Amino acid sequence: MLFTSTTVDFLSRANLNLLGVGMTRIYHAVRFKGGTAYVLFDGCNWNCSFCVWRKVTRWSLCLPLETRRKLDYMWRTGRVRYLSVNEVVDLLKKARVTTAFLGGGEPTLDPELKALMRALRREGIKPWLVTNGENLDDEMVELAEGATFSIKALDDELHRRITGAPNGKAIKNFRRYAGTGKLVAETVFVPGLVECGEIERIARFIASISPEMRLRIDPLVQGVDIEKVDECIERVREILPKADRIRVKGSVEPPEVLYPEV
Numbered sequence: 001m002l003f004t005s006t007t008v009d010f011l012s013r014a015n016l017n018l019l020g021v022g023m024t025r026i027y028h029a030v031r032f033k034g035g036t037a038y039v040l041f042d043g044c045n046w047n048c049s050f051c052v053w054r055k056v057t058r059w060s061l062c063l064p065l066e067t068r069r070k071l072d073y074m075w076r077t078g079r080v081r082y083l084s085v086n087e088v089v090d091l092l093k094k095a096r097v098t099t100a101f102l103g104g105g106e107p108t109l110d111p112e113l114k115a116l117m118r119a120l121r122r123e124g125i126k127p128w129l130v131t132n133g134e135n136l137d138d139e140m141v142e143l144a145e146g147a148t149f150s151i152k153a154l155d156d157e158l159h160r161r162i163t164g165a166p167n168g169k170a171i172k173n174f175r176r177y178a179g180t181g182k183l184v185a186e187t188v189f190v191p192g193l194v195e196c197g198e199i200e201r202i203a204r205f206i207a208s209i210s211p212e213m214r215l216r217i218d219p220l221v222q223g224v225d226i227e228k229v230d231e232c233i234e235r236v237r238e239i240l241p242k243a244d245r246i247r248v249k250g251s252v253e254p255p256e257v258l259y260p261e262v
């Protein structure tokens with residue numbers, strides 16, 4: 001039988017969801033040297049034209065290409081399944097994880113997210129959401145140690161062009177939760193689409209609500225012009241002093257794959 005991704009989704013991943021109480025849409029987790037983990041949820045309600053998770057890899061970008069290829073093969077042949085809340089907690093507990101970044105994909109779409117966050121809290125593991133913010137609610141914010149809230153564009157027409165969705169609900173949620181002190185804003189510098197002018201508008205919007213908030217400006221993975229991004233960061237800092245990008249010094253040790261086993 002020829003296994004296609006769709007066949008496998010139906011036969012293994014989705015069916016397990018029907019059978020299993022407490023089954024999440026988590027299919028991948030890695031642990032970094034410092035004790036943090038990145039946990040990936042399958043699926044997203046938006047369809048960003050530059051989405052790394054959709055267009056480049058569904059696995060941690062910090063893994064070597066060879067490992068990601070092996071994982072791709074395992075995914076195509078049905079050897080990756082969704083994990084239950086208990087399985088995820090056990091996995092992270094055994095690996096002595098201190099903070100679990102919950103992203104993907106979009107974690108807030110998972111009906112088991114809050115149960116997972118509560119269970120992680122009980123084990124002393126801090127849950128940190130990485131989200132587009134559209135479905136964020138009071139309980140999620142309450143349970144989260146923090147949330148990286150991605151603003152793709154402030155201009156609604158541009159937002160629809162990038163993501164296929166309006167930004168009204170996400171922006172409303174940003175305003176609602178900015179005062180909790182738990183949000184870190186993030187945006188992506190996309191040449192020809194989200195350039196510095198739009199990022200300055202985003203920064204002005206954030207500064208009008210929370211001038212001390214951090215804003216992470218990610219260079220687009222598929223075609224990085226770091227110099228242009230750094231010039232932009234300098235401009236944005238005049239509006240929002242805590243704007244920056246992730247800076248990596250030297251070579252990065254790849255994380256340990258906690259699931260699936262390779």
Ligand code: SF4
Nearest residue numbers: 044046048051105132
């Ligand atoms: S919101 Fe994030 S995960 Fe969803 S499509 Fe956009 S970049 Fe990808």
